């Protein structure tokens with residue numbers, strides 16, 4: 310020990326309006342004071358093995374295929390050995406099964422100009438044309454609020470292996486109106 314204290318470097322990726330004190334809160338859109346909008350997730354401005362933790366809740370499904378291919382290795386690069394990436398994404402298998410089991414009773418749920426567009430079938434999970442649509446395509450109520458990718462547990466495990474994580478734990482939970490996968494990956 311050299312007597313110096315280590316200040317953890319923790320990245321909150323795609324923070325939205327949720328500012329975490331003591332974290333670098335990153336988003337492409339500033340929805341709260343203190344959000345860093347100058348960080349390119351495909352070329353993170355930190356050295357190899359310098360980051361202690363990264364958190365990304367309901368963000369990875371917003372990346373294009375090209376971004377996904379670059380951001381996974383980039384986060385793995387900056388995390389130190391033993392560093393942890395925690396991410397949460399919609400459980401796409403659950404979303405597909407729920408959609409197929411649901412009623413096809415179309416009622417317009419998006420109302421142009423309304424902030425809360427869950428009209429029509431709204432948040433009912435037994436209806437195809439409501440909140441289930443947003444789990445496929447994003448809620449589309451602002452910049453960056455579009456889904457461009459999807460995740461299953463098997464895909465999470467494959468990407469963890471391919472990008473050099475030592476361990477991954479995946480759990481299922483109900484959050485943001487539907488079932489999600491929460492993964493804790495250790496570098």
Ligand SMILES: C[S@@+](CC[C@H](N)C(=O)[O-])C[C@H]1O[C@@H](n2cnc3c(N)ncnc32)[C@H](O)[C@@H]1O
Pocket residue numbers: 322323324325326327335336337338350365366367368371372452453454
């Ligand atoms: C569904 S919101 C989730 C916000 C927050 N993590 C939460 O759980 O409430 C997704 C966020 O990811 C951000 N985002 C999407 N693509 C991004 C990118 N390439 N770089 C940084 N932020 C991005 C969006 O602007 C949006 O704030």
